[in-house]
Amino acid sequence: MLEEFQRIGRSLFQEGIVSSHGGNLSVRVGDRILITRRGSMLGHLKEGDVVETGVESDDWGITLASSEIGVHRAIYRATSGLAIVHAHPPHAVALSLLQDEIIPVDSEASYLLHRVPVVATEHTVGSAEVEKVVPQALQEYKIVMLRGHGSFAIGQFLEEAYQWTSVLETAARIIAILRGLGGEVKEYRRGSGEYRRW
Amino acid sequence: MPGWMGRVLRVDLGSGRTAYEPLDPRLARDYLGGRGLGARIVFDRVPPTQDPLGPGNLLVFAVGPLTGTRAPASGRFSLSTRSPLTGAIHDSNAGGTFGVRLKRCGLDALVVEGRAPHPVYLYVDGSGAEVRDARRLWGLDAPAATDALCGPGGPHRGAAALSIGPAGENLVRLAAIMVEGRRALARGGVGAVMGSKNLKAVVAAGLAPVEVADREAFDFVVYEALKLVRANPVTSRALPQFGTAVLVNLLNELGAYPTRNFLQSQFPQAGLASGEAVASTVLLRRAACHGCPIACARVIRGPEGEEEGPEYESIWALGANCGVSALGDIVAANRLCNRLGLDTISAGGTVACAMELYEAGAFSDGARFGDAEGQRRLLLGAARRDGPGAELAEGSLALAASRGAAELAMQVKGLELPAYDPRGMQGQGLAFATSNRGGCHLRANMLTCEVLGLPKMVDRFARSGKAGLLIVIQHSSAAMDSLVVCKFAGFALSDEHWARMLSAATGVDYATQDLQLVGERVYNLERLYNLRQGWGRERDTLPRRLLETPVQGGPAAGRVVELQPMLDEYYRFRGWDREGRPSPAKLKALGLETDGAATAGGAAGPPGPGGAAPGPAGPGVAPAGPARKGGA
Structure with missing residues (x-):
């Protein structure tokens, strides 16, 4: 399992989707959670950087767990996800500060995501508010943006949650590039106006 | 009640009486249709002491809220009963056009009970059902019987029929029901249940339209889903x-x-x-x-x-x-x-x-x-x-x-068992062992992730992590069987797509985890039925050869299925005890606490009702109304 955390963590860091000590990963194993250690470096995870604690209750593992453990637990309780990737994808974070949803225009993200909602809270880390709004959004979507903070993605595997994260950041980067280029986007998708309803 | 037709038709072959019953919206919401609805009805009305080949066993033909719509691969229907081969609660499903024609009769389910005094077939259309003489069909091969009914020279040309062949007539416990002569409600000896009722065939001739709640949203989700089917x-x-x-x-x-x-x-x-x-x-x-x-x-x-x-x-x-x-x-x-x-x-x-x-x-x-x-x-x-x-x-x-x-x-x-040696696919071994209907790949086929890499590839020889993954796939499969849609579309589509199609079709809001919850409810209800007849952990196993005899050569050489550690993990993750009994908390969360309390060997309680007489109407079905057609 550590190897899987290392593989995904390294990719997130190398792609610039998390900063040196940002983001966190977890998987659900029955009533237990394996989650990255608070302050660990996703790009350089080592033995002891993945800690175990309960989905419903605390034990000694909580002393080392990521400070986002609360929202991870809330997501597992509210959704069918078995893995969570929380990252700080810069282009997606930038867009989250300008708009209430991210509608991809590229083909890959259109197929896979359609629409990514942006939710906002006053306190963005470890707050009860985050633990309410993020899981709520993930009941309808596989990835959601918390305004100004980052993405939360769920999957059956870490790799799957990572895929949604990577696809979102690529889509956001393309939107940012298009805005820099200016001009009108030539639509190629039938029914893309409906993506807001996804 | 868009998506659903809102009616169940009951037919007693013994008396020839038929009656419509309204479908309880709560039952529709919680069990959807198909396998889920069938499991609920069989659980409520067929005690585990009922002889599967006795008149008290039921044949529950059920469709789902997406049947007859444009949802991809949704032209299926299911049959639930108590299996004469295994004794387990059982369902089979099949494609073709029969399911769509049955739904277009304005039905969510057709429930057949009793035994006819001589061979009969059942004709169903939008105005009801008729029990008709089938003595001239008895003895015919299955395709010949459906052809005699719906072929060019038959009385129901253009309709869809299912039929048993000689195996079903002879109460063979391997007997299937052939659908339109080509597809099969194959497993569990369901053909013998028809044979035991002297029921040679069923013809469905409905033409009523199937409505969806939000046409625009439905068409959009279907369009997006088809894109993925075509891209995969x-x-x-x-x-x-x-x-x-x-x-x-x-x-x-x-x-x-x-x-x-x-x-x-x-x-x-x-x-x-x-x-x-x-x-x-x-x-x-x-x-x-x-x-x-x-x-x-x-x-x-x-x-x-x-x-x-x-x-x-x-x-x-x-x-x-x-x-x-x-x-x-x-x-x-x-x-x-x-x-x-x-x-x-x-x-x-x-x-x-x-x-x-x-x-x-x-x-x-x-x-x-x-x-x-x-x-x-x-x-x-x-x-x-x-x-x-x-x-x-x-x-x-x-x-x-x-x-x-x-x-x-x-x-x-x-x-x-079907065509997968679980010694080369550890998760498949656990899937076979824990399947409620026995050796089956359709309760959860770990082929998807252990071989095809869908949605992601996992190590097929590893034990670790298989239990959690299997549970999710078992729930997805139960939900798909309740919709009733083809597992093959699931190679390209996720639960999210089905949830969105279901929401648009019915107007009831379903999120992805709601489908998982439906699947979990169905899985636990089936489990309770089997527990009620005293089936516990000892039944969740595999043939000794697969547990003890290593594969002799090839890529899986030296492997056996390492079942017990996976099984322990599986029970724990499910919220079941070490004997495979759901905890009271789990049953309460699924709304099955009453069912669990009545389950022998399960969460505790006395055995279910005995005898061959069918029980009272299930919780989702109102008392029988007047017959619309047939009877006497």
């Missing part, structure tokens, strides 16, 4: 080009293709009857179920003209598992099974068991592995209950046990 190589290339038999060479290469009653895991001649071989020799064209964009069915050139099939599981069961290699022989055996109305998997598995017993000197009337003529003799004998065939008619477990060699029956809970 499994659904857009592999299955359309080669059919399900595309798996033959793949599983054989992986050393997970059971051969000669699971004595080996690779068949050197597998390529002779692969999907590629079918495509390059006898394939004429593809065929599809109602509204399916995948079109995996094969129309081939047979000795007597066009015919459909054979599918992957049939090619394996009648081929490698019996040591038969020639495609022509496999096609002939498949055709024979379709005519006789036999489940090819269970029939093939039982013949393979007979072949091993024969070679061990324990069944002198059997045949050697590879003896195609002997195989056909045994199949025919089983369907007719002729001579030694009468022993095969009871299934592999009864046959092997009668020779003091029960371990040679490759089955789980009495149902013969």
Whole structure:
């Protein structure tokens, strides 16, 4: 399992989707959670950087767990996800500060995501508010943006949650590039106006 | 009530009385339709003490809220009953057009009970059901019977029919129900339940439109879903080009293709009857179920003209598992099974068991592995209950046990295993062992993630992590069976797509985890039924060969299924105790606390009601109303 955390963590860091000590990963194993250690470096995870604690209750593992453990637990309780990737994808974070949803225009993200909602809270880390709004959004979507903070993605595997994260950041980067280029986007998708309803 | 039709039709073959009942919206919401609705009705009305071949057993033909819509691969229906082969709560589902025509009768389910005094068939349309004389059909092969009813010269030309063949009439516990002569409600001996009721066939002729709640939203989600089906190589290339038999060479290469009653895991001649071989020799064209964009069915050139099939599981069961290699022989055996109305998997598995017993000197009337003529003799004998065939008619477990060699029956809970050697797919082993209906790949096929990498590839030899993954797939499968949609579309689509289609079709808001919850509720309800008859952990196991005898060669060499650690983990993750009984908290969360309390050996409580009399109407079905047609 550590190897899987290392593989995904390294990719997130190398792609610039998390900063040196940002983001966190977890998987659900029955009533237990394996989650990255608070302050660990996703790009350089080592033995002891993945800690175990309960989905419903605390034990000694909580002393080392990521400070986002609360929202991870809330997501597992509210959704069918078995893995969570929380990252700080810069282009997606930038867009989250300008708009209430991210509608991809590229083909890959259109197929896979359609629409990514942006939710906002006053306190963005470890707050009860985050633990309410993020899981709520993930009941309808596989990835959601918390305004100004980052993405939360769920999957059956870490790799799957990572895929949604990577696809979102690529889509956001393309939107940012298009805005820099200016001009009108030539639509190629039938029914893309409906993506807001996804 | 868009999506659902809001009605269940009950038919008592003993009295000929028919009655409509409204479908309770809560039942529709919590169980959707198909397998879920059928499980609820069987749980409530068929006690585990009921003889599956007695008049008190039910046949619940059910469709789902997406049946008859434009949702991809949604033209299926299911049948729930108590299995005469296993005794378990059981459902089978099939494609074709019957399900759509049944729903267009304005029905969510057709519930048949009792026993007719002589052979009959049931005709159903938008105004009700009629019980009609079928004495002239009795004895006909299954395709001949449906053709006599709905073919060019038949009284119901253009309608859709299902029928049993001689195997069902003779109460053979391997008997299938053939749908439109080509598809099958195959497993669990369901054909014998029809036979026990003197019910030869059912004709569905409905034409009513199926409404959806939000047409615009529904069309959009379907459009997006079809894009994925067309973009996925499994659904857009592999299955359309080669059919399900595309798996033959793949599983054989992986050393997970059971051969000669699971004595080996690779068949050197597998390529002779692969999907590629079918495509390059006898394939004429593809065929599809109602509204399916995948079109995996094969129309081939047979000795007597066009015919459909054979599918992957049939090619394996009648081929490698019996040591038969020639495609022509496999096609002939498949055709024979379709005519006789036999489940090819269970029939093939039982013949393979007979072949091993024969070679061990324990069944002198059997045949050697590879003896195609002997195989056909045994199949025919089983369907007719002729001579030694009468022993095969009871299934592999009864046959092997009668020779003091029960371990040679490759089955789980009495149902013969399908075409995957779990020693090369550990998660598949756990899936087989924990399947509520027994040895089955459709409760959860770990092929998707252990072989095909969908949605992601996992190590097929590893134990770790399989339990959690399996549970999710079991729930997804139960939800899909309740919708009722084809598992193959699931290669391209996720629960999210089904939830969105369901929401748009019904106007009821379903999120992804709501579908998981439906699946979990159905799975636990089925579990409670089996617990109610005293089936616990000891039934969640595999044949000794798969647990103790390592694979001799190939990529899976040296492997056995390491079941117990996975099973412990599985129970814990499910919220079940060490004996496999759901905890009161779990049952409460699923709204099944009352059902659990009445479950012997389950969460505690006395045995279910005994006797052969059907119980009172289930919680979702109101008292019977006046008959609209038929009766007397």
